[in-house]
Amino acid sequence: MKHMPGADPELVLLSHRYEEVERIPLSDMTREEINQLVQELGFYRKETPDAPVPEEFQLAPARPLPSLPLPQAPTADSKTPPERDEGEHPDL
Structure with a gap:
């Protein structure tokens, strides 16, 4: 929490x-x-201020990270190479 005087x-x-x-x-x-x-966002609430936070909650986000679609591998009969963004290294 960061208190900012005068801010909503x-x-x-x-x-x-x-x-x-x-x-x-x-x-x-x-x-x-x-x-x-x-609580609905998934934050962990300690029983007491000095209680330890369980390991599974120490780096846990409030919401799951959005999953990105996995790139599709070219099929064996495909003759065109996969598209790349400009400037992207071919090994990435």
């Missing part, structure tokens, strides 16, 4: 690369609604 409170969800995924405004929510939201 919002929950900012970041990816594992620290890229912004989503912003959720919190100003119209009660404490109970915010607690429910955080």
Whole structure:
């Protein structure tokens, strides 16, 4: 949590690369609604402030990362090479 005086409170969800995924405004929510939201997003709540966080939650995202479609391998009868982005190394 980062407190910013004068700013409306919002929950900012970041990816594992620290890229912004989503912003959720919190100003119209009660404490109970915010607690429910955080729980629904999959955050782990410790029993006490000094309790350890289970290993499976230490690097866990609030939501699963979007899965990218796997590139399709060319078929044996295909004569055209797979398309590449400009500047992409042919070995990648």
